[in-house]
Amino acid sequence: MTRIGFAYNQKPNSPTEISSRSSGASSTSLSNASPASSLSGADEFAEWDSAETIAAVENALSPYGEVVRLEATADFPEKLRDARPDIVFNIAEGLGGPNRESHIPAICEFTGVPYTGSDPFTLTLCLDKARAKESLAFNRVPTPKFVVIRTPAQIGRAMDRLKYPVFVKPVHEGSSKGITEANYCQTPTDLMARAQALLSEYDQPVIAEEFLPGAEFTCGVLGNGEKARVLPLVAINFDALPENSLPIYGFEAKWIWDVPERPLQIFECPAKIDAPLQRAIERVALDAYQVTGCRDWARIDVRIDSAGVPNIIEINPLPGILPNPEENSCLPKAARAAGIGYDELIQSCLLAAAERYGLALARRHSPVAA
Numbered sequence: 407m408t409r410i411g412f413a414y415n416q417k418p419n420s421p422t423e424i425s426s427r428s429s430g431a432s433s434t435s436l437s438n439a440s441p442a443s444s445l446s447g448a449d450e451f452a453e454w455d456s457a458e459t460i461a462a463v464e465n466a467l468s469p470y471g472e473v474v475r476l477e478a479t480a481d482f483p484e485k486l487r488d489a490r491p492d493i494v495f496n497i498a499e500g501l502g503g504p505n506r507e508s509h510i511p512a513i514c515e516f517t518g519v520p521y522t523g524s525d526p527f528t529l530t531l532c533l534d535k536a537r538a539k540e541s542l543a544f545n546r547v548p549t550p551k552f553v554v555i556r557t558p559a560q561i562g563r564a565m566d567r568l569k570y571p572v573f574v575k576p577v578h579e580g581s582s583k584g585i586t587e588a589n590y591c592q593t594p595t596d597l598m599a600r601a602q603a604l605l606s607e608y609d610q611p612v613i614a615e616e617f618l619p620g621a622e623f624t625c626g627v628l629g630n631g632e633k634a635r636v637l638p639l640v641a642i643n644f645d646a647l648p649e650n651s652l653p654i655y656g657f658e659a660k661w662i663w664d665v666p667e668r669p670l671q672i673f674e675c676p677a678k679i680d681a682p683l684q685r686a687i688e689r690v691a692l693d694a695y696q697v698t699g700c701r702d703w704a705r706i707d708v709r710i711d712s713a714g715v716p717n718i719i720e721i722n723p724l725p726g727i728l729p730n731p732e733e734n735s736c737l738p739k740a741a742r743a744a745g746i747g748y749d750e751l752i753q754s755c756l757l758a759a760a761e762r763y764g765l766a767l768a769r770r771h772s773p774v775a776a
Contacts (some may be wrong), residue, residue, distance in 0.1 A: 415500070493624075494510070549718045584607070621709070
């Protein structure tokens, strides 16, 4: 029987749980692995997955073999060695550091275990917003003009080179960590103050980029090579945000204003746009997917500039996959619009990876009904 290792990070419920999860065979704790200075209170574990998501993924994988949970704690290498899986399904975000998303795939590569999703290089590249944008720009994939700020002394360079308004954000964060309305800067004074605050709060470089005035979309991509395809586009409806909010889909919109009991009607899928714009968005999303080396699946954020050209904002090779349709999770939403259910979405990633490795996975049974 096929053994499927399932690598993940689960959101903690308490400080005690944080400590117990991080200990394992090592004395390294989360507080040591991930410096407190690089995180910001409410968004500290925004990237990690809930127990509900983890259970849903496990259930979706079960028709293809025995699923072995491998929580990505400090003793993951020992867990992987003992489990001896045929393939690892990876959604782990990592414990800390700018290369954290690459840790689990790197361990799998080192031990010769096949795994789903992008490789360590792509995961590190895409988590570094500046390096990703450099790769896009070099390959002539449109992305907003930007400046990297590594020290307070470099803020002046951004103030002089960019047109306002400007948006600033930490370079090495995902799930909208550190991306709030306060990051929208209309003047050099605003930019100076906010860049200094982010440098101090997150202890990492900050990227400042020209804020694009047009509509925003997110694009789910499935598959590899010529088989890679863009799912129905998701348009961001900024009119659904609270009154006087800025047109930004950031931390407030994702984690504060949008809750299951009061979901924001912020997504339109499929997006109601004309065919030429749809094709242009799909083309730039696939170009970004290929240029950065994404595999199996990803979610790519696109915004339209003043000339009507789609620009890449961010590339997410570890996309959010919340199972509850009442929660706004873009990749599952796009998949449903394409007639792909949640279980099939998870399985498509697994099967795409298996095909890359030449593994034949036989379906045993249907997932257990929720």
